[in-house]
Amino acid sequence: MRAAVVERYGPPEVVQVRDVPAPDVRRGRLLVRVRATAVTSADGRIRAARFPRGFGPFARLAFGVRRPRRTVLGGVFSGVVEEVGPGVSGFSVGDEVCGMTGVSFGGHAELVCVPAAKTSRKPAGVSHEDAAGVLFGGATALHFLGDRVRPGQRVLVNGASGAIGTAAVQLARNAGAHVTAVCSGRNADLVRSLGADEVVDHTTTSVLDLPATHDVVLDTVGNLDRHSGRRLLAPGGVVLLAVAGLTDVVLARGDVRAGTSAEDPAVFDRLLALVAAGDLDPVVSRTLPLDEVVEAHRVVDSGRKVGSLVLTP
Structure with missing residues (x-):
């Protein structure tokens, strides 16, 4: 072969x-x-x-x-x-x-x-390309967001145009959250089409300069840590580090979550069902x-x- x-x-x-x-x-x-x-x-x-x-x-x-x-x-x-x-x-x-x-x-x-x-x-209604495209980013986004997001919450997705970020924007939108997406300006229309309410162009505005108004902060690129992420949170919020250094993984607790996602067929089935229903674009x-x-x-x-x-x- x-x-x-x-x-x-x-x-x-x-x-x-x-x-x-x-x-x-x-x-x-x-x-x-x-x-x-x-x-x-x-x-x-x-x-x-x-x-x-x-x-x-x-x-x-x-x-x-x-x-x-x-x-x-x-x-x-x-x-x-x-x-x-x-x-x-x-x-x-x-x-x-x-x-x-x-x-x-x-x-x-x-x-x-x-x-x-x-x-x-x-599923018969999902192409092989879409199935392969959704599993890595979708499983990671679902692992971190899970059932944490509730209607009306403010969710910040840092790195919103990548495999994890595009899935996260959609999952948060489906949960009824207000989504702020951080990506480059050239991808702004894409993430808006996926459900982002606000788009921040990281080439002109640093994610670190955003206000502390977010209930959930998901970092998919690794330029936030447990300290900088916390500065973006509203009271009671949580930082989710999909890409984290060893220190942040070891010390993640309370309002910070980090680590790897599980490769669970039940998660795959859930993602594939969303794709088949038209509720998740790979x-x-x-x-x-x-x-x-x-x-x-x-x-x-x-x-x-x-x-x-x-x-x-």
Whole structure:
């Protein structure tokens, strides 16, 4: 099978598309032919060994000290079941499925082997591209916002035009909140169309200069911390750090929340249902073939990726 292979840390050009052996189908797993996958900020961080502050040594131990331990990145997939492993019930060859692969990665390939218990069925009314586009950002946004947002609250989304931010704006809007979106001016119309009531252009106004009137502050880019985020809160508000350094993760408590989101099929099902109902736009800004994976990584590294970037192996 063909896959995007990363054998050393470095710039986008270290990614090479080549033929590699197909994964074996083990007990409890499904072999899925990938129709769409996403290139996310997580893929870019791991490829470049560019980890949040304080996580470097621990991340190297987890992902590979000198080179990536998992040479095929890609934590999101949507595709068709090609083979059902021993001990699996409820899935058949030909089923359309999607999900996330966790630290196993492997999605940037024609085939991926995934645990059946962590796989969701893709609704017929949702394309493979939209399924792959919504899972990473949507699952993260839903993890942090969850049921915290109530009608009439003021929600600030910092980094509102990315994969997490576009989902967060819509989830907060659906909950009846007043949404302030921070992004570049060129993406203002997009986030307004997703439900933002106010848009702040970060190129002319710093998020740090905004008033302390927000019930929920969600930072998706990492330029807020537990101290600066608190200065934006109204009494009783909460700061949600989707991208945080080690110190903020360890010390997050009370009105600050940080950490990683769970890769839960129940969450995937909820997101997919919203997409199928027309209540959540995955915002897939670009769809590229696997052979253009280097360009996809360049877009991620630029910091100007809008919504999700999808590959079709």
